[in-house]
Amino acid sequence: DGGITQSPKYLFRKEGQNVTLSCEQNLNHDAMYWYRQDPGQGLRLIYYSQIVNDFQKGDIAEGYSVSREKKESFPLTVTSAQKNPTAFYLCASSIRGDSYNEQFFGPGTRLTVL
Amino acid sequence: AQKVTQAQTEISVVEKEDVTLDCVYETRDTTYYLFWYKQPPSGELVFLIRRNSFDEQNEISGRYSWNFQKSTSSFNFTITASQVVDSAVYFCALSETRDDKIIFGKGTRLHILP
Numbered sequence: 684d685g686g687i688t689q690s691p692k693y694l695f696r697k698e699g700q701n702v703t704l705s706c707e708q709n710l711n712h713d714a715m716y717w718y719r720q721d722p723g724q725g726l727r728l729i730y731y732s733q734i735v736n737d738f739q740k741g742d743i744a745e746g747y748s749v750s751r752e753k754k755e756s757f758p759l760t761v762t763s764a765q766k767n768p769t770a771f772y773l774c775a776s777s778i779r780g781d782s783y784n785e786q787f788f789g790p791g792t793r794l795t796v797l
Numbered sequence: 798a799q800k801v802t803q804a805q806t807e808i809s810v811v812e813k814e815d816v817t818l819d820c821v822y823e824t825r826d827t828t829y830y831l832f833w834y835k836q837p838p839s840g841e842l843v844f845l846i847r848r849n850s851f852d853e854q855n856e857i858s859g860r861y862s863w864n865f866q867k868s869t870s871s872f873n874f875t876i877t878a879s880q881v882v883d884s885a886v887y888f889c890a891l892s893e894t895r896d897d898k899i900i901f902g903k904g905t906r907l908h909i910l911p
């Protein structure tokens with residue numbers, strides 16, 4: 684089945700540790716996105732990538748880093764510089780990174796920093 | 798300024814009632830796209846509909862219908878004869894052609910009571 688996978692579903696980390704969230708898609712989509720969702724805040728864009736080896740900051744990129752070495756993979760690292768990392772993280776992809784195409788979402792990773 | 802406003806934070810209705818979710822947007826573009834997504838308790842957002850700014854025809858898909866009115870910058874979503882499975886968070890979103898990002902509203906949490 685084609686789709687987007689995110690792992691793990693739940694992640695617990697100690698404060699001050701970096702953690703990497705996985706996102707893989709087999710839809711052959713060019714564009715990939717990372718969002719953060721907090722209660723009552725909707726979705727906020729962290730980073731996005733329209734092609735391999737290129738990515739742009741979204742609205743809340745501070746404390747996060749990404750890489751796009753392969754078309755199907757877009758991992759997100761939550762660094763110790765992120766002041767409040769506990770949240771629900773959603774990865775998405777679209778055929779192309781233009782305004783027309785809808786985004787397809789993964790099941791999300793719930794990160795809790797203790 | 799908030800570009801997509803979903804004023805209803807949470808709505809509860811009894812099963813089989815009709816319910817309308819409001820969405821008001823703000824843009825200076827003449828060409829743009831509007832979307833609705835559903836987020837069930839599992840967490841994964843599901844694409845429901847896309848509407849471009851030049852097509853003001855209302856759309857019906859089964860029990861779902863959408864009313865797009867440029868004059869009031871609104872793109873409302875109605876569920877007819879609601880069912881418990883409709884319980885979810887619903888997001889309205891805007892994509893402008895001058896930008897490759899989708900802007901999400903904060904969502905409306907819909908409870909369908911049996």
